[in-house]
Amino acid sequence: MRIINAQIKCMQAIVVEALSKSYANPVLKNISFTVEAGEIIGYIGPNGAGKSTTIKILTGLINEFEGKASVLGLDVRTEALEVKRRIGYIPENAALYDTLTPLEYLEFVGNLYSLDKTSLNKKSKELLNVFGLSNHKEDRMTTFSKGMRQKVLLIAGMLHNPSILFLDEPLSGLDANAVILVKEILSQLKQAGKTIFYSSHIMDVVEKISDRIMIINKGELIANGPFTELNSQAHSGSLEQLFTELTGNKEHESAAGQFIDIIKQ
Numbered sequence: 178m179r180i181i182n183a184q185i186k187c188m189q190a191i192v193v194e195a196l197s198k199s200y201a202n203p204v205l206k207n208i209s210f211t212v213e214a215g216e217i218i219g220y221i222g223p224n225g226a227g228k229s230t231t232i233k234i235l236t237g238l239i240n241e242f243e244g245k246a247s248v249l250g251l252d253v254r255t256e257a258l259e260v261k262r263r264i265g266y267i268p269e270n271a272a273l274y275d276t277l278t279p280l281e282y283l284e285f286v287g288n289l290y291s292l293d294k295t296s297l298n299k300k301s302k303e304l305l306n307v308f309g310l311s312n313h314k315e316d317r318m319t320t321f322s323k324g325m326r327q328k329v330l331l332i333a334g335m336l337h338n339p340s341i342l343f344l345d346e347p348l349s350g351l352d353a354n355a356v357i358l359v360k361e362i363l364s365q366l367k368q369a370g371k372t373i374f375y376s377s378h379i380m381d382v383v384e385k386i387s388d389r390i391m392i393i394n395k396g397e398l399i400a401n402g403p404f405t406e407l408n409s410q411a412h413s414g415s416l417e418q419l420f421t422e423l424t425g426n427k428e429h430e431s432a433a434g435q436f437i438d439i440i441k442q
């Protein structure tokens with residue numbers, strides 16, 4: 178019985194039960210879902226829907242909330258440090274220590290994960306090379322473009338080869354080649370059995386890489402299923418159309434017209 182329970186625990190990489198979070202107003206309203214080990218989840222929703230808040234709770238960065246959440250069988254409220262050790266988190270536009278060089282920053286991050294110093298330096302150089310940053314590995318990051326910083330964040334989040342990855346708009350500022358590279362990395366990580374929880378507004382990428390889509394709107398989970406399943410229920414065509422249909426913003430043309438009329442005043 179114990180073994181069976183342990184196996185069930187291992188199969189479920191993320192378990193969220195009746196999760197609620199409020200600031201001045203409710204942000205997450207009684208959300209429940211599970212993610213199996215090895216799944217890629219596309220977590221999408223309008224601006225302000227509660228995506229980053231969910232990810233911050235699951236990565237142990239926010240510990241005041243109602244309900245329960247566990248990652249890799251660890252309670253994110255009481256075992257946050259262990260959660261942080263086991264996961265990879267790639268935030269959008271995080272504050273990098275940009276007076277450091279990428280090599281120094283990756284050394285700092287690698288040390289937090291207690292990676293071996295000699296292999297860490299080699300690994301960092303090789304990873305920077307894959308992202309085309311070899312010539313900048315010893316430049317101060319104060320001079321870096323948005324995309325260059327995002328590449329360093331991507332490397333830092335995966336440096337310790339975590340079994341589960343949380344990505345919050347990871348393609349922010351990346352050029353088309355880097356986007357294709359990241360998509361390919363995510364597909365190959367999935368083949369290697371990693372679990373990926375991916376939040377983005379770039380619908381075609383979410384549609385292509387996700388095993389399952391979860392849509393959050395005004396703090397509520399309003400859809401949860403494989404894209405083909407959700408799509409056949411809604412008869413929408415693309416994920417972008419499905420998203421628009423379910424999140425209720427159908428009047429883009431008149432809103433654009435209204436915007437232009439106002440700026441003309």
Ligand SMILES: Nc1ncnc2c1ncn2[C@@H]1O[C@H](COP(=O)(O)OP(=O)(O)OP(=O)(O)O)[C@@H](O)[C@H]1O
Pocket residue numbers: 200201204222223224225226227228229230231
């Ligand atoms: N620290 C905070 N204090 C007060 N309100 C907050 C805080 N963090 C988030 N919120 C509010 O919670 C709501 C959800 O924010 P969140 O960042 O989770 O949205 P999101 O879905 O990630 O949006 P986006 O797509 O714009 O990144 C927003 O109304 C936001 O203003």
